[in-house]
Amino acid sequence: MKLTVDGLHVTLDHQPILRDVSLDAAQGDIVGLIGPNGSGKSTLLRAVYRSLRPAQGVVRVAGDDVWKLPARTAARRTAAVLQDSNSNAVGLCVQEIVALGRTPHHGLLGRDGAEDHRAVAEAMDVCGARPLAER
Known part of the structure; x- marks a missing residue:
């Protein structure tokens, strides 16, 4: 399934963690997130698998906004x-x-x-x- 992250902003305790992150991964792509500790890699993944709601932006899996899907449907599409x-x-x-x-x-x-x-x-x-x- 295609994964699209568009203009994602995530804040924790009113502190910006991610700002304007975008990503496109087609079905079958292998994507590596690299960066130093605290750079937001895990935060991005938490937004993708619905563990952390973004302040702005959208995460789409197979074209659907994961935060507009029922939790069960989203869980069937993503795993960590x-x-x-x-x-x-x-x-x-x-x-x-x-x-x-x-x-x-x-x-x-x-x-x-x-x-x-x-x-x-x-x-x-x-x-x-x-x-x-x-x-």
């Missing part, structure tokens, strides 16, 4: 694996972490089914992560 050592994923194997991406596709008490297992296996194959499944 964070580097935080205190994350909830501690103690999970790689396959279980990948399977977390299926959560927005379930009902309230939904569980993984055959389609979910196929999607997880395919995602791991595409990334070459199948040998790491149990780590």
